[in-house]
Amino acid sequence: MKAIIAATILGIIMMFAGIMAKEKKPLATLATILLFILLGVNIWDLTNTSSLAPQSLFNNMLRIDRYALWFNTLMTGCTLLYVLLIGKEIQKVGAHVAEYFALIFFILCGVYLLSCYNNMLILFIGIEIMSIPQYILAGSDKRNLKSSEASLKYFLMGAFSTGILLMGITLLYGATGSFNIISFSFLQADHLNTLALAGILFIMIALSFKVSAAPMHMWTPDVYDGSPTAFTAYMATVVKAAAFFAFLRLFQVSFGSLSSQWTLVLAIITAATLLVGNLTAVFQQSVKRMLAYSSIAQAGFMLFAILAVNAVAWQGIIIYSVAYSIATIGIFTVLMKLKDYTYDGFNGLAKKEPLLAFVTTIFLFSLAGIPLTGGFMAKYYVLQALIQQGHLLWLVIFGLLMAAISVYYYFRVIIAMYFKEGNAELHSPVTATDKFMLVFTCLLVILIGLFPQLLLGNI
Amino acid sequence: MILVLLILVPLITGIFSFLTKGDGAKGLALISSIITMAISAFVSAGNFSAPMHFITPWIPNLGTQFSLLADGMSSMLCLLTGIVVQVVMTVSWNKPVEKAGAFYGLMLLSQAGLMGVFLANDALVFYVFWELALIPVYFLCSTWGGEKRIAATFKFFIYTFVGSLMMLAGLIYLSMQNPGANSYSWSNIMHAGSSLPASQQAWVFWLIFIAFAIKMPIFPFHTWQPDTYEQSPTPVTIILSALMVKMGMFATLRWLIPILPQGVAFWSQTIIILSIIGIVYASCLAIVQTDIKRMIAYSSIAHMGLMSAAVFANTNMGMHGVMVQMFNHGITITGLWLVVSMVENRWGTRDMTKLGGMATSAPLMAICLVIISLASIGLPLTNGFIGEFMLFNGLFQTNSYYHITFMVVAGLGIILGAVYTLNMLQKTVYGETVKMKITKDLGSNEYLGLAIIIILIVFLGVYPKPLLDLTSGIATALVP
Numbered sequence: 001m002k003a004i005i006a007a008t009i010l011g012i013i014m015m016f017a018g019i020m021a022k023e024k025k026p027l028a029t030l031a032t033i034l035l036f037i038l039l040g041v042n043i044w045d046l047t048n049t050s051s052l053a054p055q056s057l058f059n060n061m062l063r064i065d066r067y068a069l070w071f072n073t074l075m076t077g078c079t080l081l082y083v084l085l086i087g088k089e090i091q092k093v094g095a096h097v098a099e100y101f102a103l104i105f106f107i108l109c110g111v112y113l114l115s116c117y118n119n120m121l122i123l124f125i126g127i128e129i130m131s132i133p134q135y136i137l138a139g140s141d142k143r144n145l146k147s148s149e150a151s152l153k154y155f156l157m158g159a160f161s162t163g164i165l166l167m168g169i170t171l172l173y174g175a176t177g178s179f180n181i182i183s184f185s186f187l188q189a190d191h192l193n194t195l196a197l198a199g200i201l202f203i204m205i206a207l208s209f210k211v212s213a214a215p216m217h218m219w220t221p222d223v224y225d226g227s228p229t230a231f232t233a234y235m236a237t238v239v240k241a242a243a244f245f246a247f248l249r250l251f252q253v254s255f256g257s258l259s260s261q262w263t264l265v266l267a268i269i270t271a272a273t274l275l276v277g278n279l280t281a282v283f284q285q286s287v288k289r290m291l292a293y294s295s296i297a298q299a300g301f302m303l304f305a306i307l308a309v310n311a312v313a314w315q316g317i318i319i320y321s322v323a324y325s326i327a328t329i330g331i332f333t334v335l336m337k338l339k340d341y342t343y344d345g346f347n348g349l350a351k352k353e354p355l356l357a358f359v360t361t362i363f364l365f366s367l368a369g370i371p372l373t374g375g376f377m378a379k380y381y382v383l384q385a386l387i388q389q390g391h392l393l394w395l396v397i398f399g400l401l402m403a404a405i406s407v408y409y410y411f412r413v414i415i416a417m418y419f420k421e422g423n424a425e426l427h428s429p430v431t432a433t434d435k436f437m438l439v440f441t442c443l444l445v446i447l448i449g450l451f452p453q454l455l456l457g458n459i
Numbered sequence: 460m461i462l463v464l465l466i467l468v469p470l471i472t473g474i475f476s477f478l479t480k481g482d483g484a485k486g487l488a489l490i491s492s493i494i495t496m497a498i499s500a501f502v503s504a505g506n507f508s509a510p511m512h513f514i515t516p517w518i519p520n521l522g523t524q525f526s527l528l529a530d531g532m533s534s535m536l537c538l539l540t541g542i543v544v545q546v547v548m549t550v551s552w553n554k555p556v557e558k559a560g561a562f563y564g565l566m567l568l569s570q571a572g573l574m575g576v577f578l579a580n581d582a583l584v585f586y587v588f589w590e591l592a593l594i595p596v597y598f599l600c601s602t603w604g605g606e607k608r609i610a611a612t613f614k615f616f617i618y619t620f621v622g623s624l625m626m627l628a629g630l631i632y633l634s635m636q637n638p639g640a641n642s643y644s645w646s647n648i649m650h651a652g653s654s655l656p657a658s659q660q661a662w663v664f665w666l667i668f669i670a671f672a673i674k675m676p677i678f679p680f681h682t683w684q685p686d687t688y689e690q691s692p693t694p695v696t697i698i699l700s701a702l703m704v705k706m707g708m709f710a711t712l713r714w715l716i717p718i719l720p721q722g723v724a725f726w727s728q729t730i731i732i733l734s735i736i737g738i739v740y741a742s743c744l745a746i747v748q749t750d751i752k753r754m755i756a757y758s759s760i761a762h763m764g765l766m767s768a769a770v771f772a773n774t775n776m777g778m779h780g781v782m783v784q785m786f787n788h789g790i791t792i793t794g795l796w797l798v799v800s801m802v803e804n805r806w807g808t809r810d811m812t813k814l815g816g817m818a819t820s821a822p823l824m825a826i827c828l829v830i831i832s833l834a835s836i837g838l839p840l841t842n843g844f845i846g847e848f849m850l851f852n853g854l855f856q857t858n859s860y861y862h863i864t865f866m867v868v869a870g871l872g873i874i875l876g877a878v879y880t881l882n883m884l885q886k887t888v889y890g891e892t893v894k895m896k897i898t899k900d901l902g903s904n905e906y907l908g909l910a911i912i913i914i915l916i917v918f919l920g921v922y923p924k925p926l927l928d929l930t931s932g933i934a935t936a937l938v939p
Contacts, residue, residue, distance in 0.1 A: 365594075369624075370590060370594065371586065371587040371590045371591060372587060372591065380521075380627075380631075383627070383628065383631055384521075384631050384635070387628065387631050387632055387635055388635055393632075396628050397625070397628065397666075400621075400624040400625060400627070400628055401621065401624075403624055404617060404620050404621040404624060407616070407617055407620050408613075408617060411613065411616070415601070415609060415613070418598070418601065418602065419601050419602065419608075419609050451518065452518060452521075453518055453519070453520055456520070
């Protein structure tokens with residue numbers, strides 16, 4: 001598990017580079033190079049672990065399997081894509097560019113811990129390592145009151161949910177006498193005590209908070225809206241995906257045999273998330289806020305994978321994470337080019353920048369789940385997982401109805417770009433590099449839609 | 460391989476069309492449509508010996524292959540698509556279009572989608588093309604349509620999207636029944652579906668049928684249709700009404716009737732009743748319309764209602780009639796829309812009350828309109844007659860206590876059909892000449908396009924045997 005160590009060291013290098021270099025641009029270039037190195041380390045990890053059998057590390061604190069390594073690699077890839085697309089905007093946020101990039105490395109370290117923890121304490125530490133840099137990033141636009149508010153709100157709510165998580169872990173420890181998540185799987189439904197049940201419920205609530213599932217979603221729109229857009233793009237994608245992976249890992253590996261106990265609660269949470277996310281997104285006027293609610297709505301679909309408790313669910317969460325991350329990062333990239341974040345700001349974009357409008361359309365198709373885009377395959381896998389589970393068909397139908405609602409607000413952007421008169425004002429000119437990167441991202445989305453098996457590698 | 464060409468030719472030329480400037484797109488589209496028509500004619504002709512297959516792996520771990528099959532019904536509908544698109548391209552040759560590259564590109568892409576739907580022999584491939592046919596049409600309507608186009612097409616899109624998603628859930632459910640390397644292949648889905656217990660078939664039926672019902676559309680899922688037809692530019696209306704509604708009918712015959720036989724049996728009475736309500740309701744509404752386009756839109760609901768009633772009557776004659784009628788209705792309604800668009804171009808209105816005297820001002824066009832309208836009513840010796848005759852015959856033979864009632868009420872639809880169609884003829888072709896200024900009669904390309912339609916109408920009216928032979932095997936396979 002060299003990637004965890006590498007992420008930390010590279011993060012520190014990045015931090016010290018801030019002292020050496022005064023210019024912003026070389027720092028961004030350095031961050032890109034370091035991310036390439038990190039990606040390389042991840043791939044090294046992946047090729048080294050050729051055996052399919054999971055292996056334990058650090059006194060059984062971590063348990064490496066191929067799902068985890070593969071997920072890490074993909075998420076590092078997404079981060080790299082994020083930095084390539086949005087790196088320029090990160091430089092504009094404030095003066096401390098080196099720190100922003102360093103914090104992203106630390107977040108990645110948290111992501112790696114979350115994907116392969118085998119001990120509840122590592123889960124806790126991973127979530128903290130991942131969250132604390134985010135609190136800072138949310139508040140990095142210091143002179144903006146909304147940014148500070150977002151940071152404070154995120155921090156307070158985050159601290160609150162961490163408390164609940166700790167309580168849950170404690171209760172489970174009381175019930176089983178162990179922190180090891182594999183040992184929880186010996187919990188059986190027929191001799192289950194209240195302690196363990198309460199612990200599971202607490203952990204479910206805390207993790208629902210991290211993935212912004214309703215009714216623990218209240219912080220999401222404000223934080224996403226208030227934070228600098230460059231960082232919202234990251235929070236809404238890779239970070240969220242990692243939280244989902246941790247969620248899935250715990251509930252499938254440890255609590256899978258108890259699924260009859262918690263399925264109904266989680267199903268209701270899922271239904272509420274889909275309902276709240278989609279219905280509220282319809283009424284937004286700002287595209288940035290709409291994307292925040294849409295990320296809640298998409299979380300509803302990702303929860304399908306956790307409810308399913310089967311092998312397809314792993315594939316589902318991996319494909320969903322990547323497809324959703326790529327499309328969302330793409331849309332945020334376009335959004336940041338615009339002056340006005342409302343729907344009206346997109347009016348007439350197709351005439352002014354046809355390429356920008358076209359790639360945005362593909363990203364929106366992906367989020368809406370139109371075939372031949374990654375988003376369709378993602379939805380397909382989680383639906384398949386839940387249908388295979390067999391007991392929650394009502395939720396499948398409900399989710400599909402909600403997906404139809406989501407078309408409404410995603411297509412409003414398309415309607416604004418193509419069919420409305422207007423002069424979409426751009427913040428900064430679209431350079432050839434931008435165009436190249438956006439087209440590349442767009443091709444990735446279509447490639448995943450055509451051949452989703454590429455994303456699953458050999459797991 | 461030749462089947463892939465049916466999809467690839469319009470797809471590739473469609474993409475290239477986006478890059479062309481000026482008149483290039485028009486020529487490219489015409490050439491592409493002629494090539495596609497030729498290939499589809501070849502496929503149909505070859506069908507008399509053996510149906511063509513094409514299979515290549517696509518996503519193995521989902522159990523789906525890229526598998527195409529052109530049996531009688533598929534190749535007939537591909538031929539219809541080929542002919543209709545070609546006629547549309549011919550007739551709109553000298554009509555200037557804004558952003559021609561995008562317009563023709565999207566038309567060709569939707570053609571590629573339609574071909575895929577008709578050829579797919581794998582449920583997931585079918586679903587993908589089902590959606591892909593929709594997207595270009597959405598953009599076509601929203602960009603080049605009438606005043607209220609954005610709201611109308613948005614409604615249309617969301618309606619059909621809801622249906623498609625339900626169908627997706629249904630198809631996943633069926634493929635899950637017997638997972639394996641090609642669990643989505645038609646034969647696998649068919650085995651999975653028909654071996655489900657009746658109670659399950661009854662609800663899976665609705666998951667899948669709702670998509671088709673919206674597309675056809677049958678009452679009460681039809682509300683998107685008149686607005687969308689009215690607001691779309693005529694070439695797109697033709698794609699929608701001549702081809703896309705056939706997707707719903709075709710899909711019912713291919714992906715519903717054989718797959719969930721007990722579910723179909725359970726609900727057939729209900730669907731027939733809904734269809735017949737739709738026939739009478741739409742016919743009554745058609746009578747009071749003054750806008751010709753809206754009138755034809757409602758008449759299309761009535762015609763599709765009769766077809767869906769005959770499908771669910773579950774008789775060999777009815778099934779066979781539906782297949783023949785799909786082709787005939789496609790041809791006839793294309794002709795009607797073409798004349799309507801010519802009228803609109805020349806006189807600037809579609810309002811019947813403001814039209815009149817076409818017989819003197821544009822006699823050729825008037826003759827065409829009369830022949831096409833008579834075919835639409837189903838007069839003997841036109842193509843409409845044979846199909847409608849078989850539909851009624853099939854409906855009459857249905858194994859239901861109420862079969863005579865069904866017959867009588869549906870027959871009412873034919874009478875009402877004559878009422879509104881002849882009324883339209885009277886007001887536009889005859890009537891006072893003063894209202895219509897004398898302008899140019901048919902242009903040569905318009906003449907050519909309408910000639911193809913009229914030749915087909917008369918030929919298939921007098922000698923429908925090729926069409927009947929092409930589809931009889933499929934009808935027998937569905938209901939012996």
